[in-house]
Amino acid sequence: MLRAVFRLTATGARSLTRSRPCYSAPLAFRCYSHGKVETDEEFDSRWVTYFSKPDLDAWELRKGMNTLIGYDLVPEPKILDSALRACRRLNDLASAIRILEAVKDKAGPHKDIYPYLIQELKPTLAELGISTPEELGIDKL
């Protein structure tokens, strides 16, 4: 009898894990069955707007970045561009470089993401005078 219960809960758990990632495109957090699901574009523009605030302070920059890093995604180049410009307004070069390190780490085993991001951000990095961790030699342990 215990064996039957065991098998039942196990298959139940497995079907639950298969059905739980219900949205493949939008954000993988907050799987509501009710409520509107935010599209990727809405999410991106929300974050671009957040970092574009002219009087964003250092705390809000750090808070924003930490929250963004907590999501199951690598931020889009336009979000990172907005964040790097916020760093420029705050005269915070350290955070700018740290942002680059963070997104590289977020990509994890997917080694094609970071080079793409650097390619997309190259004009911004040149304009703002931000060196990449690779250029500074701090990407090696």
Place this chain on the structure above:
Amino acid sequence: MSLPKPVMRGLLAKRLRFHLPIAFTLALTAAIAFKYTVTEPRKRAYADFYKQYDAVKDFNAMREAGVFESVQPTGK
């Protein structure tokens, strides 16, 4: 040579969708295997031992061996 845009969202979800069912299956298999290779033989061994076990005979053997304090061997 411009790099194409890679997939940047839902990478963890994709990984979990693949690995979690495997993890659950393996864990379940390990538990079932342990049950049938260890616990069931053990239970059977105990049951078989006690099926023909004579407690009184065993007690008397121990008594003659002189290991008790409360009762002496029948000789004394």
